[in-house]
Amino acid sequence: xxxxxxxxxxxxxxxxxxxxxxxxxxxxxxxxxxxxxxxxxxxxxxxxxxxxxxxxxxxxxxxxxxxxxxxxxxxxxxxxxxxxxxxxxxxxxxxxxxxxxxxxxxxxxxxxxxxxxxxxxxxxxxxxxxxxxxxxxxxxxxxxxxxxxxxxxxxxxxxxxxxxxxxxxxxxxxxxxxxxxxxxxxxxxxxxxxxxxxxxxxxxxxxxxxxxxxxxxxxxxxxxxxxxxxxxxxxxxxxxxxxxxxxxxxxxxxxxxxxxxxxxxxxxxxxxxxxxxxxxxxxxxxxxxxxxxxxxxxxxxx
Amino acid sequence: xxxxxxxxxxxxxxxxxxxxxxxxxxxxxxxxxxxxxxxxxxxxxxxxxxxxxxxxxxxxxxxxxxxxxxxxxxxxxxxxxxxxxxxxxxxxxxxxxxxxxxxxxxxxxxxxxxxxxxxxxxxxxxxxxxxxxxxxxxxxxxxxxxxxxxxxxxxxxxxxxxxxxxxxxxxxxxxxxxxxxxxxxxxxxxxxxxxxxxxxxxxxxxxxxxxxxxxxxxxxxxxxxxxxxxxxxxxxxxxxxxxxxxxxxxxxxxxxxxxxxxxxxxxxxxxxxxxxxxxxxxxxxxxxxxxxxxxxxxxxxx
Amino acid sequence: xxxxxxxxxxxxxxxxxxxxxxxxxxxxxxxxxxxxxxxxxxxxxxxxxxxxxxxxxxxxxxxxxxxxxxxxxxxxxxxxxxxxxxxxxxxxxxxxxxxxxxxxxxxxxxxxxxxxxxxxxxxxxxxxxxxxxxxxxxxxxxxxxxxxxxxxxxxxxxxxxxxxxxxxxxxxxxxxxxxxxxxxxxxxxxxxxxxxxxxxxxxxxxxxxxxxxxxxxxxxxxxxxxxxxxxxxxxxxxxxxxxxxxxxxxxxxxxxxxxxxxxxxxxxxxxxxxxxxxxxxxxxxxxxxxxxxxxxxxxxxx
Numbered sequence: 001x002x003x004x005x006x007x008x009x010x011x012x013x014x015x016x017x018x019x020x021x022x023x024x025x026x027x028x029x030x031x032x033x034x035x036x037x038x039x040x041x042x043x044x045x046x047x048x049x050x051x052x053x054x055x056x057x058x059x060x061x062x063x064x065x066x067x068x069x070x071x072x073x074x075x076x077x078x079x080x081x082x083x084x085x086x087x088x089x090x091x092x093x094x095x096x097x098x099x100x101x102x103x104x105x106x107x108x109x110x111x112x113x114x115x116x117x118x119x120x121x122x123x124x125x126x127x128x129x130x131x132x133x134x135x136x137x138x139x140x141x142x143x144x145x146x147x148x149x150x151x152x153x154x155x156x157x158x159x160x161x162x163x164x165x166x167x168x169x170x171x172x173x174x175x176x177x178x179x180x181x182x183x184x185x186x187x188x189x190x191x192x193x194x195x196x197x198x199x200x201x202x203x204x205x206x207x208x209x210x211x212x213x214x215x216x217x218x219x220x221x222x223x224x225x226x227x228x229x230x231x232x233x234x235x236x237x238x239x240x241x242x243x244x245x246x247x248x249x250x251x252x253x254x255x256x257x258x259x260x261x262x263x264x265x266x267x268x269x270x271x272x273x274x275x276x277x278x279x280x281x282x283x284x285x286x287x288x289x290x291x292x293x294x295x296x297x298x299x300x301x302x
Numbered sequence: 303x304x305x306x307x308x309x310x311x312x313x314x315x316x317x318x319x320x321x322x323x324x325x326x327x328x329x330x331x332x333x334x335x336x337x338x339x340x341x342x343x344x345x346x347x348x349x350x351x352x353x354x355x356x357x358x359x360x361x362x363x364x365x366x367x368x369x370x371x372x373x374x375x376x377x378x379x380x381x382x383x384x385x386x387x388x389x390x391x392x393x394x395x396x397x398x399x400x401x402x403x404x405x406x407x408x409x410x411x412x413x414x415x416x417x418x419x420x421x422x423x424x425x426x427x428x429x430x431x432x433x434x435x436x437x438x439x440x441x442x443x444x445x446x447x448x449x450x451x452x453x454x455x456x457x458x459x460x461x462x463x464x465x466x467x468x469x470x471x472x473x474x475x476x477x478x479x480x481x482x483x484x485x486x487x488x489x490x491x492x493x494x495x496x497x498x499x500x501x502x503x504x505x506x507x508x509x510x511x512x513x514x515x516x517x518x519x520x521x522x523x524x525x526x527x528x529x530x531x532x533x534x535x536x537x538x539x540x541x542x543x544x545x546x547x548x549x550x551x552x553x554x555x556x557x558x559x560x561x562x563x564x565x566x567x568x569x570x571x572x573x574x575x576x577x578x579x580x581x582x583x584x585x586x587x588x589x590x591x592x593x594x595x596x597x598x599x600x601x602x603x604x
Numbered sequence: 605x606x607x608x609x610x611x612x613x614x615x616x617x618x619x620x621x622x623x624x625x626x627x628x629x630x631x632x633x634x635x636x637x638x639x640x641x642x643x644x645x646x647x648x649x650x651x652x653x654x655x656x657x658x659x660x661x662x663x664x665x666x667x668x669x670x671x672x673x674x675x676x677x678x679x680x681x682x683x684x685x686x687x688x689x690x691x692x693x694x695x696x697x698x699x700x701x702x703x704x705x706x707x708x709x710x711x712x713x714x715x716x717x718x719x720x721x722x723x724x725x726x727x728x729x730x731x732x733x734x735x736x737x738x739x740x741x742x743x744x745x746x747x748x749x750x751x752x753x754x755x756x757x758x759x760x761x762x763x764x765x766x767x768x769x770x771x772x773x774x775x776x777x778x779x780x781x782x783x784x785x786x787x788x789x790x791x792x793x794x795x796x797x798x799x800x801x802x803x804x805x806x807x808x809x810x811x812x813x814x815x816x817x818x819x820x821x822x823x824x825x826x827x828x829x830x831x832x833x834x835x836x837x838x839x840x841x842x843x844x845x846x847x848x849x850x851x852x853x854x855x856x857x858x859x860x861x862x863x864x865x866x867x868x869x870x871x872x873x874x875x876x877x878x879x880x881x882x883x884x885x886x887x888x889x890x891x892x893x894x895x896x897x898x899x900x901x902x903x904x905x906x
Binding site: 068 | 344375376386392397
């Protein structure tokens with residue numbers, strides 16, 4: 001497996017995805033063993049966060065430190081040379097000489113790709129605006145594999161903001177690599193799944209349908225999303241749709257399904273749902289660690 | 303000793319306090335040996351600072367790193383998911399899956415207790431508003447033990463802001479667990495020790511008195527406090543009392559006592575006092591490291 | 605070699621400089637070996653950045669972590685006790701008890717020297733205002749040594765902001781310790797090299813001349829500088845001189861010289877120059893790591 005960078009889930013095929021999920025399982029076993037691991041002893045990960053994202057940053061740092069490696073980085077554009085007018089290319093060239101691998105989060109689409117053109121070490125895209133966040137997609141797939149037992153043949157429902165939700169778009173693409181997937185999109189009219197995503201599914205012959213209300217008959221995986229205030233140019237629009245697509249006990253009780261959410265969530269899931277065995281969103285967040293460990297290991301082995 | 307979390311000094315009895323002080327002494331010896339310690343090799347401490355406190359954060363990080371462990375965390379609420387509306391409970395559930403132990407500092411009273419209800423790993427309260435800061439109290443006790451040679455039977459004077467001073471309140475409670483303690487409270491009228499603290503002392507039969515001026519006859523330990531501007535709703539009130547209770551050479555020269563201060567200080571101690579052998583406030587700050595090492599070790603062993 | 609602190613390049617003589625450069629070469633070999641190094645195992649570096657400087661901070665952190673050590677610190681004055689009125693002396697006394705060595709960056713001249721008076725561990729000046737930044741000077745010298753093959757006898761041209769450029773002033777002083785150096789200062793009238801620097805060179809019999817245009821005949825080393833907006837009280841003055849002293853292909857093609865720049869740069873070097881073998885500014889940035897490793901090692905060995 002030859003993987004120099006991890007920029008977009010679209011750059012990797014099913015074979016690479018399966019390899020990463022397999023490696024993730026080994027990493028999960030390492031974590032459960034509670035042993036001090038030295039795989040990355042002497043190695044440095046740089047976490048360059050031009051946009052705050054505590055959860056993603058801490059997950060990457062945890063992954064690297066669990067592997068015995070070290071981390072350098074910044075969490076805020078305010079304290080960087082960017083403020084002195086430095087280009088992203090220059091920053092990446094400099095950091096390439098400090099670190100063995102770089103995870104970058106940046107508000108602009110395409111910035112991680114651009115970074116990979118200047119880097120002499122592997123680049124991991126930890127989110128570039130509304131574009132890609134491939135490690136999230138891989139941990140989503142890993143959660144499905146671990147908690148449903150398979151990915152092929154699953155019946156998944158995405159609920160909420162399907163228009164702006166980057167994680168939904170990337171996961172749809174990744175699922176289209178698998179066999180016999182059925183997707184149900186459940187959203188208000190103004191947050192429907194974009195046409196490009198639909199085209200992508202049609203091209204791969206992935207079965208899907210769209211609904212305007214929550215209906216989970218036959219569903220194996222419910223993928224909830226936060227309706228993000230910051231995505232809305234109009235606050236009235238936000239106020240109207242929030243809460244409309246809220247998951248409650250009656251939707252999921254006694255159903256053989258798992259509930260996922262990329263987190264953070266606000267009020268789109270009734271807190272009583274948290275205690276159901278179906279609720280897997282915190283497990284999903286945990287799975288981010290072994291998946292990122294696997295990605296660090298695979299990229300650094302190349 | 304069964305200690306799951308360290309939320310309040312009031313949760314632990316004399317036996318636990320003595321056990322922590324004993325373990326702290328072992329940790330201090332480890333530090334003096336200058337050897338690389340591997341007790342926490344492979345373990346991760348999360349420092350979640352929702353409110354800035356460089357000294358406390360660096361002391362915890364030093365403790366963990368001196369034990370051979372790693373640290374993840376944030377120093378500022380601005381860059382966290384909290385800004386996206388996430389509850390403290392959700393953050394704690396997520397971080398519990400990243401780290402082996404969590405130190406939390408939060409501006410709201412009761413937040414550390416709340417965190418411990420969601421955590422699946424030990425929580426250490428690193429300060430929750432004006433409420434509790436138990437590791438400070440333990441390092442205060444350790445300083446007394448190391449520098450006076452005993453805790454039972456000491457004669458201690460608290461000077462300055464005794465109304466708002468969280469460290470004073472907690473230390474008073476902790477001292478009331480010991481025998482034959484005598485406490486002198488020295489403060490301006492408007493910053494007198496609160497009635498609840500007095501009641502607590504009376505309940506435990508701890509001897510105390512109140513004074514309006516500095517008088518250190520027979521005192522073993524002087525505990526100075528900063529008169530914190532941010533505690534005063536009225537700046538005029540602050541201006542009037544600051545400097546009134548300032549410790550100078552004449553108060554302490556040729557007296558067999560030690561001077562403590564939780565730091566940072568502003569101008570409540572004459573700088574010439576720093577050079578006296580009685581001045582122990584920097585030593586006290588240093589003792590924060592072995593005490594926090596002991597707490598990390600004890601909590602992670604359970 | 606007895607070096608307690610590294611505050612100013614003027615504190616150390618040629619012998620110490622050569623010793624640091626020699627140790628840097630060993631450190632560079634260690635880095636190239638890609639082995640996990642344990643020289644600083646169990647040791648802690650504190651990076652106290654009262655002023656943001658991502659590049660310098662990450663370079664120090666990388667150096668310490670490549671040596672197997674740990675790092676604590678802050679990146680921003682906002683989250684420090686300074687905001688509560690603490691003096692630098694008190695902060696340094698406290699941090700001296702946490703860390704084995706301290707790198708400090710501070711906006712005020714003389715602050716690193718002041719810090720060294722309170723510290724009980726070695727202090728490294730990582731920049732104090734427009735005054736000193738000795739590790740930059742040492743990495744500049746190391747770059748010359750490694751890329752030209754020698755320091756004695758070189759012919760160096762400094763271009764751009766020679767008035768406010770701290771790195772230029774310090775490097776001039778350091779070069780004056782070597783033999784047969786020839787310096788050409790190329791700058792607009794309002795950014796000419798200050799009289800103090802000229803006097804220093806004259807005292808050491810270092811040959812120099814001043815020019816108002818770029819002319820690189822016989823030059824071995826071109827040292828470019830950024831014309832920093834923040835140094836100019838008058839924005840009009842800045843607008844007038846920026847871009848005037850821009851290095852282009854025609855200045856350096858087919859010439860046997862190396863091009864250095866302390867970075868970050870804005871537009872003072874044509875991007876096409878980056879691909880020339882003469883362009884060494886990213887290499888120079890990389891050399892900051894082995895040089896800082898050497899400095900950490902030498903100071904901690906004393």
